[in-house]
Amino acid sequence: MSHSVITVKGLKKSFKDKVALNNISFDVKMGEILGIVGHNGAGKSTLINTMVDIYKPDEGDVEYLFDRKSMYDHIGVQMQKNYFEGNAKVIDICNLYKKLTKSDIDLDEMLDGFGLSKEKDTYIKKLSGGNVQRLSILLTLINQPEVVFLDELTTGLDPVARRKIWEVLREINRKNNVTIIITSHFLDEIEYLADRIMILNKGEMVYLGGVTTAIDQYSQGEKVIEFQIKDPMASFKLDKYGAIPLNDDRYQIYTKDDEKVLMELITKVGIKNLVVKSPTLEDVFLKIAGYKLDKEGRIINE
Ligand SMILES: Nc1ncnc2c1ncn2[C@@H]1O[C@H](COP(=O)(O)OP(=O)(O)OP(=O)(O)O)[C@@H](O)[C@H]1O
Structure with missing residues (x-):
């Protein structure tokens, strides 16, 4: 040390x-x-x-x-x-x-x-x-x-x-x-x-x-699902998943049960352009402090 x-x-x-x-x-x-x-x-x-x-x-x-x-x-x-x-x-x-x-x-x-x-x-x-x-x-x-x-x-x-x-x-x-x-x-x-x-x-x-x-500490085995919803009027259906809104009408959901949540999103909410990934430092920031990044990767205020 x-x-x-x-x-x-x-x-x-x-x-x-x-x-x-x-x-x-x-x-x-x-x-x-x-x-x-x-x-x-x-x-x-x-x-x-x-x-x-x-x-x-x-x-x-x-x-x-x-x-x-x-x-x-x-x-x-x-x-x-x-x-x-x-x-x-x-x-x-x-x-x-x-x-x-x-x-x-x-x-x-x-x-x-x-x-x-x-x-x-x-x-x-x-x-x-x-x-x-x-x-x-x-x-x-x-x-x-x-x-x-x-x-x-x-x-x-x-x-x-x-x-x-x-x-x-x-x-x-x-x-x-x-x-x-x-x-x-x-x-x-x-x-x-x-x-x-x-x-x-x-x-x-x-x-x-x-x-x-x-x-590791903040993801705890969770996966991140990122997507857009087909019908913006259906965004209320995302409430129960704790979805975080991103830029360009995209949303992010953290879950340990990615397969089940994904199925529900596809069948009950209607989503497109989806990505499932392991959390990055950027995701951790978003989760800890609600930060977002601009297109150049710079932290911007909520
Ligand atoms: N000399 C000062 N007089 C009055 N308020 C100040 C002064 N310096 C900083 N502040 C205030 O203290 C807070 C912290 O500011 P600080 O500049 O340390 O933030 P920062 O994280 O470095 O921001 P930035 O990324 O914009 O440089 C802000 O609300 C700022 O307005």
Whole structure:
């Protein structure tokens, strides 16, 4: 069992009467990738901001394994918004960070790993949004932190660029045992990267554990039947099955007795375009917190 590098105890944070975090307690293990997911406003950024001392909690406490006074020597924080001087070149900003953090990292190697070698002499104001995002992650890693916080990891990046970032992060996690805490709206990202996931729902931690454990725990041998009904007026017939409405007039039913339910749906309700499958992480989310995903796989509010 690895040590805890961060211990969060009973965190509470409100903004006026809005409760952003309600009694959150957990440990971050050294060398793990912890993925924090939740809908807009679930409390992800507030949690990270409180963990890195940007916000003061109303109650509770965050303990680090290392000396709190030198915390910023040990951690790297990438926030949602970045403000870079537009008239500086990529390499200038990198050198500045390197100097400020007294790092001996090989910048050429890093720029290459992030696919930014060609942009080395590009002015920040001329960079694409995706490249600004890559640069901000790169800068977070320049001081060779032991713990990295990445808020909204790959928002704004195309699928190829996202994969590249995932690989870089996995490598620094595996090679250097860097602990990584990421928030994301994308379940595929968390499923791919995270050793454990935390599901936040309206400021509450509703799940913390392994991805496969989440699926096993919440599915309990159930199958998922997804379908459309032939006659929308017949939707009341689905009530007794606890059907969850999805996009595009589709419904989802969880059942341990898929054969019987399927027969009933076909003969008594009238369904089409049906799929029977084992639950995925996406289904688990839908079940735990009523989340839905948009076409790109991003969590959207109910
Ligand atoms: N500085 C602030 N002042 C007032 N309210 C805030 C502030 N920061 C967050 N909140 C509120 O606290 C709640 C949690 O917000 P937070 O930004 O932590 O959620 P999030 O899960 O990161 O959302 P998103 O995915 O949209 O970034 C929201 O209701 C938000 O409006």
